[in-house]
Amino acid sequence: AQKITQTQPGMFVQEKEAVTLDCTYDTSDPSYGLFWYKQPSSGEMIFLIYQGSYDQQNATEGRYSLNFQKARKSANLVISASQLGDSAMYFCAMRDNTDKLIFGTGTRLQVFP
Amino acid sequence: GAGVSQSPRYKVAKRGQDVALRCDPISGHVSLFWYQQALGQGPEFLTYFQNEAQLDKSGLPSDRFFAERPEGSVSTLKIQRTQQEDSAVYLCASSFSFRGNQPQHFGDGTRLSIL
Numbered sequence: 001a002q003k004i005t006q007t008q009p010g011m012f013v014q015e016k017e018a019v020t021l022d023c024t025y026d027t028s029d030p031s032y033g034l035f036w037y038k039q040p041s042s043g044e045m046i047f048l049i050y051q052g053s054y055d056q057q058n059a060t061e062g063r064y065s066l067n068f069q070k071a072r073k074s075a076n077l078v079i080s081a082s083q084l085g086d087s088a089m090y091f092c093a094m095r096d097n098t099d100k101l102i103f104g105t106g107t108r109l110q111v112f113p
Numbered sequence: 114g115a116g117v118s119q120s121p122r123y124k125v126a127k128r129g130q131d132v133a134l135r136c137d138p139i140s141g142h143v144s145l146f147w148y149q150q151a152l153g154q155g156p157e158f159l160t161y162f163q164n165e166a167q168l169d170k171s172g173l174p175s176d177r178f179f180a181e182r183p184e185g186s187v188s189t190l191k192i193q194r195t196q197q198e199d200s201a202v203y204l205c206a207s208s209f210s211f212r213g214n215q216p217q218h219f220g221d222g223t224r225l226s227i228l
Contacts (some may be wrong), residue, residue: 035216
């Protein structure tokens, strides 16, 4: 069965520092996509970054980068130069072979001054 | 706006009432998804449309849940004879096409509370 695991219920980081949010996945499908979403307290889900299973390079989008280690089945999100506005829930998700997203339980990130 | 629009934003209903939740996807988006998010959890898949065709409804928790997208645009999620366990945030998402690197874009959700 396909599954996403996020083992960090909560993380703290000081402003301007980098932080890594962990995500591991399980699938037997050779073709899949991995996504990270941010959910602030207001509730909307904001797409951050995508990594395809066949992509040779790690994805980057501004301050966000994805540390993709296919053999270990991990897709960790790295946020550089954290800002107070980065405080939110972060969800890792996998697109399965039926196109729906399977989400992890999320990590609550808190950025302090 | 240009994003996914959901209404109502909040809905309170008494147990046993029927409710209808609306989703207006981004114009031109072929795929539409409904998810249910319980408090403190990640969203869980309910159902998926490609245009007007409902291709997957495996996540609907019971036959009290029904979704439609008759013209391939706006979708409605209906819950009949609501129960307290139906209380959750219902998220709608759309994407330009299926597969590939197209992300799903989410609406703000409808927070449903069953008393």
